[in-house]
């Protein structure tokens with residue numbers, strides 16, 4: 135077990151808390167760089183998807199996990215980013231401009247969707263965002279001139295400064311780079327006043343305002359940033375799939391994003407990456423397992439949603455802190471190894487419960 | 493005579509048919525400890541909510557440092573220098589003690605969210621400065637041991653102190669304490685009493701306190717206002733108010749104060 139002796143405030147503020155962390159994240163960075171040489175194309179492509187979904191989940195995590203505002207319409211922001219990117223690319227905009235534009239368009243739409251959040255909470259907000267998702271999906275179908283409507287839209291191959299980014303390896307690096315920047319941006323927010331204001335709003339709106347936090351402003355910022363991140367993910371998604379149609383951004387997609395975030399662990403940045411990683415790995419396992427299952431089960435149409443539904447229920451019941459919570463426990467088990475006791479976390483939980491009754 | 497720091501003028505608020513606060517007026521002088529007492533439901537917490545802007549008065553107004561604040565939103569009032577605690581602790585449960593206190597520095601921030609996004613030099617400098625200031629409060633209230641603990645796991649007594657610390661981190665001009673001793677044992681209550689006195693003497697902060705423990709009230713208060721059913725009963729020193737026939741009657745009706 136490691137004891138941290140803090141000797142300066144800078145240590146408190148630093149992104150990496152100790153040299154061990156620096157080592158492990160360095161190793162992770164190396165592994166990510168080496169992946170194209172180690173993994174077959176198909177797996178690299180799945181890894182790219184994990185990166186793209188991580189960006190979207192990071193946005194949703196900021197909103198749902200850190201600010202406590204539910205969104206059931208997040209796929210709409212994905213769509214905003216994807217279609218903006220596709221359209222601007224077709225107009226010949228360079229990626230360095232079209233990507234920020236996609237983020238901006240999605241972010242502005244996030245501000246609009248965030249408006250009800252200034253008045254309503256919880257279930258009502260979920261319904262309001264859900265409604266927005268439907269409206270936008272309908273809008274995409276109607277705006278045939280830009281989106282191609284129900285027939286769909288083909289996205290041009292991505293070139294940046296004359297370099298072809300349509301091949302798997304280059305695009306993979308692009309996604310990893312952008313995702314890393316997004317992670318750093320979110321971590322920066324969380325260690326500064328803005329992020330603390332988000333958490334304050336999540337935990338107690340009354341005391342947040344009594345501490346001088348302007349609720350409306352910070353909720354709006356949270357919605358805007360969350361949507362902008364989804365927009366960036368959408369833009370990358372557009373180039374990855376290279377074909378867009380409205381049903382890719384429907385209600386189911388919104389729910390999937392929310393499930394990834396919950397499975398990953400609400401309120402942790404790790405969770406925003408664990409969630410989609412777990413999701414895509416399980417998805418691949420289901421595809422593989424299908425061949426070995428008896429046809430009655432294997433060929434069922436609702437197999438995948440059912441399995442994910444069960445996984446979600448399992449997490450909510452047994453590990454509300456998601457994969458991140460599980461990971462923490464495993465880590466503590468090894469750190470404390472000979473001294474770990476079985477009831478450790480249970481005691482803490484029951485203590486918290488009894489405190490709450492007062 | 494100096495000017496009052498806080499002034500409630502004919503303050504009333506009505507919820508449906510219930511007049512929770514009914515034409516209450518009082519003045520709080522700078523660097524005074526002013527206590528509000530009264531049986532449950534007397535309207536004490538409601539007065540705090542009116543001062544901090546969580547409720548709007550039906551009629552009347554509150555002035556702070558000569559400025560009418562009763563039409564301002566809570567976050568603006570907080571920035572003017574009014575901090576508060578809550579009767580049922582309202583901490584940010586899933587954050588550490590340090591993070592809770594740092595939120596107290598929020599009203600003194602001067603960086604924008606996009607600077608936070610890049611953690612620019614000025615954000616970094618402000619963060620170090622904030623920690624410096626918060627550390628003083630941690631020392632003042634002896635919270636070093638809990639600095640990096642999650643609030644959710646802390647015992648009740650400690651959480652009360654953390655809430656006080658969070659309010660002090662704002663470096664307010666005025667502090668509203670809603671039942672600072674409720675749920676504490678005698679020893680902890682004595683502790684809180686010393687701390688409130690220190691807040692007045694060492695930090696020069698004006699305190700309005702809602703409190704049921706008459707021992708604590710007598711020990712620290714300069715003046716006491718007794719309320720019942722939203723109306724003023726008596727105003728004066730602790731002894732004067734406790735001897736007031738209306739106050740005795742109000743408490744006998746509820747048989748709540750053992751000290752009276």
Ligand SMILES: Nc1ncnc2c1ncn2[C@@H]1O[C@H](COP(=O)(O)OP(=O)(O)O)[C@@H](O)[C@H]1O
Pocket residue numbers: 507510512530531532533534535536537538539
């Ligand atoms: N938001 C509200 N809506 C309706 N009634 C309220 C509200 N806030 C307070 N009250 C009522 O006002 C009265 C005074 O409450 P309160 O100020 O909390 O009393 P206390 O003096 O015990 O702190 C109580 O009858 C309470 O039910």
Ligand SMILES: [Mg+2]
Pocket residue numbers: 536537538579
């Ligand atoms: Mg009360």
